[in-house]
Amino acid sequence: MYESKIIFTDVLLPKWIKTLGMIGMYAISMSTPVMAEIDPKIKSGTQINEISHKTTLLIITESQSIGSGSLIAKEGNKCIGVTNRHVVLSSEGKVEKMIIRTYDEQTYKVDNVNWFSSEDLAIVEFQCNRNYEPITIATYQLSPGQPVYLSGWPPSLGQINRQFTSGSISTILKNSDDGYAIGYTNVTQGGMSGGQILDAAGRLVGIHGLGDRDQVSAKTGFNYGIPVSTMLARVSQNGLNYNLKIVYSLPQESDDNTLVSTEVPQIDSRDRVDVNKLRDNVDWTIETIQKICIFLGC
Template sequence: MIFKRYLVSIGLTITTVLIAPVQINAVKYEARAILARDVGAIAKKTVVRIESTEGSFGSGVIIGRSERGTKNIYTVLTAAHVVKIPSNNYKIVTPVPLNSPIGRKRVTINLDAQRNIKVIPNVDLAVISFESSYTFAIGTIGNSEYADEGSPVYVAGFPKPGKAITRIAFQFTGGMISSRLDESDSNPQERNNGYDLAYTNITRAGMSGGPVFDAAGRIVAIHGQGDRNNQTPGEETSVGTMTDEKTGFNLGIPIQSFLKYQPQASTIVGARIDKSPLNYQLNDRTFTIGTKNKKFTRKFPIRSEDPPLFDVTKVNEQSYD
C-alpha cells in the first residue's frame, strides 16, 4: 500500500511538470540614446550639400547603398524644393569618403536632373541617386511616430553664409520637438506639403533637405521650412527665402511619409531601418581616471531617477570645413 501511494505521488508530480505552461521571456529591443557629439559624427558622415547652376544650394542625407557591378549606387533623401527646377544642373558635394585615398576631402558629383532626381508626389520630398566607386556611410531611418513633444532632435546641413560665418560650413544644432501638426484634430486639407513636425532647432537658409535625427542618431524627418511672423512658412533654400523675421520654430517632414511612398526601401535602395522605441538611458557610465599609461576605470550604474544624458534646452552647434 505504501509503495502504491509512492507511485501515485510520482505520477502526479510528473503530470504537473508536463502540463505546466512554459514561460518565455520576450526580449524587447530598444535603441539606446547616445551623446550629442556621437549623433554629430553620424551627421557629418552622411549629410551632403546640393548645389545648382543658379547659385542656390540645399542639403540632403544618404539613406541607401546598393551595388551595380564595381560601382556603388547611393540614394539621397532631400526636400523637393531644393531640386525643383528640372532645367538646372545640380551637383552633390559628398561627405568625406570612408575609403578616401586623397586625404580628408569631399567629392563633387554632377547630376542629371532627368535621370538622377525623382520627386515624390503629394509631399515636399525628392530622392537623388548617384554612382561612385567611393564608400560612404549611410544614415539609419528611424520611426517618426516616436518623435513626440519634448523629444530631443538634431538638425544638420550646410546653411548660407552669414556676417560672422562667411563661408559654407557644416552645422549641427540641437533642440526638441515642440509640436506634432498631424494630430487627429487637424484638417488634412490644410496640410503644408507634409510638414507635420515642428521643433526648436536653429536652422538657416541652405539647410533645407537636411536630416532631423533622434537621440539615437536615426533619421526621423527631413527639414525644409522655417516658421515666420507673417504666418507664411519660408522654404529654407539659399536663394529666394523670405526676409520676414523667423519665430524660432522650424518644420520637417516625418520620415514615415517617405516610407509610405517607398515601403520596400531596405530592398529597393538598400536603406537601413530601425523602428524600435528609444531608451533614453544607458546601462552604465564609464569614467576613466589617470594618465595615458596608468588608468583606473570604474562603471557607475544609472538609476531611473538620474538626470537625462544631455540638456536639450541648450543648443549644440558645431562647424567643420
C-alpha cells in the same frame, strides 16, 4: 504619384573623356528595405554630430542655390539621398542640374531625380566611388518634448558651414501640408532645407524643409519637417524601395548610469566649404557636361 526626371549619367569629371562611351540613362533599381541592427541607445551630442557629419549631403544647383540632404542608401557604386522637392526644382518647376558634396570633400554629379507632387520630397541618385555608410532610418510615433537634432548646410559670408543644432519637437500636426507634420524649436537657416532631423540615438526621423517667413538669417520656433514614414510610404508605393537601414524602436536609455551630454559640439574645419571654390567646380563641371552633350546629342 511621383514625377521622375532623368538628368545626366555616370560622368565623374575630370575623367569624362574616359567615360564618353558609358553615357546613357538609367532608372532606379528595385530592392528591399532591410531591418537594421543599430545601437538604439541615447548618444551624446558629439556622437550624433559625428554620425551626421558623415551622412549630411551638400547640394548645389546650376542656378547656384544651396540645399541639404541625407545619404539613405548605397547599392554598389550608386548612392541614394533624400532632400526636398523645392531644393531640386527651379522656379520654373524643372529639375536642375546638381552637384553633391560628401563629407570627404568629394563632389558627384546627380544622375537621377525622383520628386513627389504630393509632398515636398525628392530622391536623388549619384555614382559614388567611396565606401560611404548611409544614415539609419527610425520610424515610430514622435512626441512633443522629444529632443531632436538638425543638420544642414547654410551659406554665410562666403562660406558654407554645416550647422548642427539641438532642440525639441514642439508639435505633431494631425493634418500635414505638403507632407510637413513635425514642428520643432531648433534654430535653422536657409540652405538647410532637405537636411536631417535626428533623434537622441542619431537616427533619421524626418527631413527638414520649412522655416518661418521672417526675413532673418536664423529661424527658430516655426520650423517644420516631414516624417520619414511619409518618405518610406512614397518610395514604396512607387516601386522605389532601396536597401534602407530601418528601425522601429524609440531611443533607449543607456544600461549604465553615465550621464549623456546633449551639448552641441562646435563645427570643425571638416564642415566648412569655400563657396567660390565649390561654385567654380560646379560651373566647370556643368560646362563640361554641356559640351559632352553637344558632341553626343544627349
